[in-house]
Amino acid sequence: MSGFLGTILDGLTALALAVGLPIGAGGPPPLAHGYVEGEYLRIAAPSAGMLESLSVTRGTQVAAGAPLFAIDRATATAERDRLTAALAQARAQRADLATGKRAQEVAVLAAQKARAEAALRYSTAELTRQRELVAHKVSSPDKLDQARAAYDRDRGQLAEAEAQLAVAALPARPEQLRAADEAVTQAEAALVQAERRLADLAPVAPAAALVDDTLYNPGEWVPAGSPVVSLLPPERVKLVLFMPETAIAGVAPGGTLSVRCDGCPPGLSARVTRIASQAEYTPPVIYSVGSREKLVFRVEAVPDRPLNPGLPVDVWPVNAQAAGTTP
Template sequence: MPWTKRILYLSVVVLAIVLIFFTINPNTKRDVVYETISASGRIEGRTTELTANSPGKVIELRRDEGESVRQGETLAILNDAAIRAKLDMAAQQLAALEKQLQAANTYLEILTDQVDLEIKQAKASVNVAEAKLQTARAAFTVAEKESQRVKKLEQQQYASEQMKDTAILQTEVRESSIREAEAAVLQTQAQLALAKLGRKRIDAKRAERDALSMQSAQAESSMRELKALIDDWNIQSPLNGTILTRSIELGEQVRPGMPLFTLMDLQRVTLKVFIPETQIGQLTLNQEAEVLIDAYPDRRFPARVKQIAQQAEFTPKNVETREERVKLVFAVELAILDNKDNLLKPGMPADALIVVQAPVNPL
């Protein structure tokens, strides 16, 4: 429809609405008449491009262009034999590492208990040996004193030669016991030192266990990454909307970042129009409006002023006449409030009637 004819058509429609309104409501106050500003534009909307996160082959297509979808609904399914093989291998590797880790933990626990017991027993042996050494030294001291006493008595002829020899023999025996006890102490101390070396074995086994634990964690991380790739094969809609374009075919091999679907929430479409600077002062945010399209001449879609540009611009080039293009206009975005039947789609030409109030003389 040419631009001038469209404006004329809208003006006739508005006048008819006003006449019908006052015919039906003769008691209505006539000191304020609702007027409208008419403008034309195209339906717009925010699109969401759904891309592939992981490589795969399209093995199933469940939705096509023009179909309405719900958030979380599966649109397509991908598959990749190589990734599944990697996942199976990673699962086997993780299972083997977990078994090794379990065995390492069990061995480390047993080794720790064993070393602790050996150290405890070695310490007890050292204590016994040291106690025997103290006893031997005490006995030697007694024997030596007895030998000195008998020696003096023998010099005074109060003790026989036999008594002196016996005392000397006892001293030698006690001295020999000391040497044996000292050797036992040294031996038990060596056994204790050897038992304490078991702690280094524990440290070595603990390091091996920690290395296995790290390998297991890495294998588990690899599995999670592979599972995430597989989860991404289930291509789901991120919103309630309509599929505008489908960019893939059944059997096609896709790569990460490749576009799959373009979606739009048709419940949130807008109409962008351009208002002359002479009329922009009559508009405010949230003003009521109606949207009309040629495809549905009997339908009126309610709307509100959502956004008003702060700076003027020249009329866009898609306006038909040069006279209109050289005018300064302000871009105005109308939010369409009801598109539940998804009749309004991006790119459709549409007309807008923005309701304004202007005081006029009573009829």
């Protein structure tokens, strides 16, 4: 008979462990009660538009960088292409200002210089001849003055042609080059902004996460800033506990608590990450069994395994579990 009763007790113990009941009447009550809370990432687009595509479904896992959805990008794509062309234009204008005149234009100026040199050689020879003729009383002084004037004219034309040829090889003025550089910088910034706007219309997952919900279907109009996909990364799941003020002195950030919840495997633990600096009365959701302290502190802890948000939990000190008084 004793063997039969032992078998029954073992079965009841296993059942109690499975459903999360305390074992033994002498076991201490939970240190605190609470629930699992998720900090959701609600992904939205900054601009309104029709939902073009939805790349995820509820309840699936997505990797970091995976596409989530896309808002209609026809207008944003056209604007990006326009700004790309504007940047190419600004860069071409800047390069043109730095190269001087074209080779054909330089050839025209070189020909003008050669013509001026030929004219100067002729006027120089004519001036020399008229000087000799006037010295021998063969020519009049008026013709000498005409030869001298022609020589001065041709020499000035040659100087002008040489100056024009030298200027043709020079780039634009420094002020023009600076203005062109600023135009290129402005066009580059506008293109970066357009590409960013285009990327914002097709966001990707910021981290590996569970797709908790999708709020719009393809073809629907999405207002600006309205979330389309709700994600829950595993590292953003935490426990929210309401600990009596009589027990708060024994808990500190970084400490470990033993966790029990309905249907959860044994051996769960959580690391305390935050303790509220002020007490509150009556937690917003009551998860306690029987009476509890009215004055409680909100405590947050990170579980060592994924848990479903909304699940009620109880916690004990780790040493209580080590003593075998909790499952």
